[in-house]
Amino acid sequence: xxxxxxxxxxxxxxxxxxxxxxxxxxxxxxxxxxxxxxxxxxxxxxxxxxxxxxxxxxxxxxxxxxxxxxx
Amino acid sequence: xxxxxxxxxxxxxxxxxxxxxxxxxxxxxxxxxxxxxxxxxxxxxxxxxxxxxxxxxxxxxxxxxxxxxxxxxxxxxxxxxxxxxxxxxxxxxxxxxxxxxxxxxxxxxxxxxxxxxxxxxxxxxxxxxxxxxxxxxxxxxxxxxxxxxxxxxxxxxxxxxxxxxxxxxxxxxxxxxxxxxxxxxxxxxxxxxxxxxxxxxxxxxxxxxxxxxxxxxxxxxxxxxxxxxxxxxxxxxxxxxxxxxxxxxxxxxxxxxxxxxxxxxxxxxxxxxxxxxxxxxxxxxxxxxxxxxxxxxxxxxxxxxxxxxxxxxxxxxxxxxxxxxxxxxxxxxxxxxxxxxxxxxxxxxxxxxxxxxxxxxxxxxxxxxxxxxxxxxxxxxxxxxxxxxxxxxxxxxxxxxxxxxxxxxxxxxxxxxxxxxxxxxxxxxxxxxxxxxxxxxxxxxxxxxxxxxxxxxxxxxxxxxxxxxxxxxxxxxxxxxxxxxxxxxxxxxxxxxxxxxxxxxxxxxxxxxxxxxxxx
Numbered sequence: 367x368x369x370x371x372x373x374x375x376x377x378x379x380x381x382x383x384x385x386x387x388x389x390x391x392x393x394x395x396x397x398x399x400x401x402x403x404x405x406x407x408x409x410x411x412x413x414x415x416x417x418x419x420x421x422x423x424x425x426x427x428x429x430x431x432x433x434x435x436x437x
Numbered sequence: 438x439x440x441x442x443x444x445x446x447x448x449x450x451x452x453x454x455x456x457x458x459x460x461x462x463x464x465x466x467x468x469x470x471x472x473x474x475x476x477x478x479x480x481x482x483x484x485x486x487x488x489x490x491x492x493x494x495x496x497x498x499x500x501x502x503x504x505x506x507x508x509x510x511x512x513x514x515x516x517x518x519x520x521x522x523x524x525x526x527x528x529x530x531x532x533x534x535x536x537x538x539x540x541x542x543x544x545x546x547x548x549x550x551x552x553x554x555x556x557x558x559x560x561x562x563x564x565x566x567x568x569x570x571x572x573x574x575x576x577x578x579x580x581x582x583x584x585x586x587x588x589x590x591x592x593x594x595x596x597x598x599x600x601x602x603x604x605x606x607x608x609x610x611x612x613x614x615x616x617x618x619x620x621x622x623x624x625x626x627x628x629x630x631x632x633x634x635x636x637x638x639x640x641x642x643x644x645x646x647x648x649x650x651x652x653x654x655x656x657x658x659x660x661x662x663x664x665x666x667x668x669x670x671x672x673x674x675x676x677x678x679x680x681x682x683x684x685x686x687x688x689x690x691x692x693x694x695x696x697x698x699x700x701x702x703x704x705x706x707x708x709x710x711x712x713x714x715x716x717x718x719x720x721x722x723x724x725x726x727x728x729x730x731x732x733x734x735x736x737x738x739x740x741x742x743x744x745x746x747x748x749x750x751x752x753x754x755x756x757x758x759x760x761x762x763x764x765x766x767x768x769x770x771x772x773x774x775x776x777x778x779x780x781x782x783x784x785x786x787x788x789x790x791x792x793x794x795x796x797x798x799x800x801x802x803x804x805x806x807x808x809x810x811x812x813x814x815x816x817x818x819x820x821x822x823x824x825x826x827x828x829x830x831x832x833x834x835x836x837x838x839x840x841x842x843x844x845x846x847x848x849x850x851x852x853x854x855x856x857x858x859x860x861x862x863x864x865x866x867x868x869x870x871x872x873x874x875x876x877x878x879x880x881x882x883x884x885x886x887x888x889x890x891x892x893x894x895x896x897x898x899x900x901x902x903x904x905x906x907x908x909x910x911x912x913x914x915x916x917x918x919x920x921x922x923x924x925x926x927x928x929x930x931x932x933x934x935x936x937x938x939x940x941x942x943x944x945x946x947x948x949x950x951x952x953x954x955x956x957x
Contacts, residue, residue, distance in 0.1 A: 375773050376811050402806040403875045404774025405722045429813055 368417060371408060371434040373427045377401030382423055384434070388416040396434045399427065408433055456494050456512035460536030468536055473609060473631055474675040476517050476534040479568050482679040483530065484521030491519040493550040498543050501578045511537055514546035515571075518554045520563070523686050529558035532568035535609055540571035542614050544578050547590065555593045562692035564602040566682060567618050570609030573638060579614070594621040599794035602689045606682050607668065608675055610652055612638035619667065623791050624743070626681045627658040627668040634661065634668075666747045666780060684741055688755040688762040689795050697762040697797045704736040706759035706934040713926040717804075721844050721870055724770040727752055730802060730842070731765055734758075734930050740765075743788065748780035749773075753788040755797070759934040764792035767802035768853065770843075777808045777849055779822035785852070786825035793833035798937045801839045801860075805849035807874065824956040826852040831859075832953065836940030838933050841865035841911065841920070847873055856919055861943065862936035864922045865911035866929075871920075876905040 380400035384390060390410045397419070399406040414436035421433050459465060459475055468475055474482075480489050498511035515537035520529045531551045533540035542551075558565040579587065597603060598621065605611075605619035607627040611634040619625040619634055627634075635642075635656035642648050642655065654660075661668030672678045690697050716729045731752070732740050739757035749772040756765050766785050768775035792799050808814075808823050830837075830852055839853065839860040850871060854860045865871065872879065880888070880901045891897035914920045924932055 375776065375778070375809060376813060400722075402774060402776050402809065403722060403877060404770065404776065404806050405724060406774045407724060 367437075369411060369414065369436045370432045371396060371411060371436060373399060373408070373429055373431045373433055375399075375401055375406070375429050377406060377427060379421045379423050379425045379427060379433075380405060382419060382421075384416050384419070386416050386418060390414060390416060390436070397421070410436060412436070452495055456497075459512055459534055460510075460538075464536035471631060472674065473535070473570065475536060476532045476568065476570070479608065479675060479679060480517065480521070480530065480532060482676060483566065483568070483682065484523060484528075485525065488522035489519060490521065491517065492553060493518050496545050496550055498538075498578075499545055501544050502581065502583065504577065511543070513537065514543045514550065515540050515575075516542070516546035516550055518550045520554075520557075523564075523683055526686075526691055527561065527563045528686065529554050529563055529565045530568065531555075531565070533571035533609075533615075535570040535572075538572075538575060540609065541573060541575035542571060542579075543575045547587075551590065552593075555590065555597070558601060559593075559597050562601055562694060564604065564686055564689070564691060565597065566604045566606065566686075567622070568606050568608055568679075569611040569615060569618060569632075569634075571611060571615050573610075573612045573616075574614030591617050591621060594618070598623075599693060599790075601692045602686065602795060604682050604685060606678050607632035607634060607658075608678060610634075610638070612636070612652065612656070613641060624682070624685045625661075625668050626670045626672050626678050626685075627662055628675060628678050629658050629671050629673055631674075633657045662744075662746050664747070666744065666784060668747075669744050670742075671746060685755070688741065688757075688797065693794055693796065695796070697795065699762070700757065700760050702736045702739075702757060702760035704759065707931045709927040710734050710930050711927065713929070717842060717866075717868070717926070719868055721868075721875075724774065726771045727767045727769045727775075727802060727804065731756065731767060734802075734933065735763070735765070736760070744784055748778075748784040750775055750778065751781040751785050753785060756800075758800070758930070758937060761934070761937050762797050763933075763937065764788060764797045764799050765802065766799060766853065768805040768849075770804055773809075774806055775804055775844075776806050777823065777826070777852065778814060779817045779819050782808075782819075782822045782826040782852070786829040789826070789829035789833055793829070793835050796835055798836035798838070798940070799833060799854070800933055801837070801854040803839060803841045803845050803850065803853040804843040805846060805853055806844055807847040807849040821956045823848065823852065828953070828955045830854050831857075832955075834859075834943065834945040834947075836861050836937050836943050838862045838936035839864070840929055840932070841869040841871060842926070843868050843870065844875075845869065845871045846875060859945065861940035862932060863920050864924045864932055865914070865920055866926050867911065867923055869911040869923070870906075870909045871911060871914050872905075872909040876902045876909065879905050 377399040382397045384396045395407045417437040418435040497508040498506045500506040517532045603622040605622035633652040633656040658671040662671040735756035742754035752767040
């Protein structure tokens with residue numbers, strides 16, 4: 367079953383720290399958003415494999431936008 | 438048996454025994470099978486040993502408007518009421534008994550028993566605890582236009598608000614007739630799986646709107662402690678729930694006319710706080726868990742977090758500073774960068790007002806990039822919600838200590854008890870950045886033309902950012918004596934304790950008014 371990891375708030379994609387195929391544990395950092403000059407880590411809600419990264423660095427994202435899909 | 442004293446006493450004993458047996462063995466077994474304790478087991482856990490004094494044990498259902506009644510089948514009319522001691526202090530209780538007509542609120546239980554507890558708790562200025570496990574109003578007694586004569590309980594709760602602490606412990610269902618009890622209470626722990634609350638129960642919802650939903654899916658702790666913010670702390674079971682109630686009460690006075698309780702602490706007031714430099718990164722952009730700072734600063738094992746699973750970008754809770762009860766308000770950089778949004782402001786405002794009402798000093802640990810901006814939050818009404826936190830902080834007249842750990846930006850600085858909000862002590866760590874906004878944002882606004890005109894705009898921008906960054910360190914503010922001091926983070930605990938003690942005779946008189954008009 368796949369899990370969509372969404373942006374908690376509006377911001378831009380500062381750094382992508384995972385790639386498709388990566389095995390991740392719960393709480394592992396997938397990418398880092400920047401909002402209000404803060405680095406906001408987006409972490410895996412549970413263990414799995416990164417299936418898809420739907421954004422690229424510098425993209426502006428909205429609250430609720432899907433960033434990463436885990437499997 | 439003759440009619441003499443022994444016979445009369447024996448008759449009394451029989452009546453008591455019968456009502457103490459609640460709804461009978463079968464109903465008690467069902468209650469246990471659901472993973473719940475009985476109302477009397479819960480009271481044993483809530484109160485110090487053998488301190489419970491019951492009022493209204495011999496009550497039972499009465500015929501209403503000539504209808505049927507079942508005096509034998511309704512011990513205590515489904516609600517156990519009285520008072521007992523919690524850590525030696527008197528506390529009143531209204532505890533619904535699910536084994537008797539599903540804990541439904543009948544005319545006797547509500548209009549006489551619960552009403553008497555509310556009256557006496559307020560008369561004596563003692564806290565009131567509801568143990569909620571109730572199907573709501575007993576419809577067979579409440580249907581009809583005599584409903585016109587009901588509704589006193591919520592009005593009573595409003596009168597008691599800010600006078601005596603009110604706790605609603607959610608130990609089972611709580612819908613319709615009872616759901617505003619937690620809505621008006623100061624603290625609402627919820628048992629995972631077995632408790633729920635909703636304005637209308639599942640059957641009423643089906644009839645009213647056609648929606649098919651269970652009480653649990655609609656109003657369990659997974660909704661109220663994570664999404665709605667109506668519940669405060671999700672707990673694993675009845676025992677943990679009642680332990681949590683006792684713990685909560687330990688930080689509060691019995692009423693607004695008393696000081697918050699002081700307990701002797703083995704943790705020295707002057708203890709240097711070691712290791713903060715390993716928790717809080719120097720880079721203002723980097724995240725960390727502010728709860729580690731709180732645990733390091735306050736008395737060992739004294740931290741009691743409230744609403745830990747909702748609006749996690751702000752952390753609130755009760756703690757002790759060298760034995761003094763305090764309310765802590767801390768930004769949480771680990772969640773949404775600690776940026777304030779509508780729910781965070783709402784959560785903090787309500788907590789600040791509770792502490793102020795009950796004479797609990799406030800400690801603000803500041804590391805805030807500001808309020809979230811943009812179209813999404815404007816639609817949510819962030820100005821209205823943010824204003825609640827401004828209002829609550831400005832209104833509070835308890836001792837207030839503000840520690841600027843790192844960022845103090847914009848209105849975020851104000852709501853975290855900046856200079857204009859009557860802090861008794863206002864200090865900053867050497868890492869602090871105090872400014873209307875971050876240097877990057879400020880440069881874009883102030884020097885936009887110069888940057889555009891420059892032959893090397895990026896170099897000019899970087900230069901300007903550094904120039905502004907040099908002015909946001911705390912020494913400019915300290916040089917103006919706008920803040921009281923810049924402190925070594927290791928001194929944080931001592932500064933907090935001394936600040937609270939310095940302000941123990943604090944008195945602020947406001948102009949007379951009926952009441953303010955807090956933005957809700």
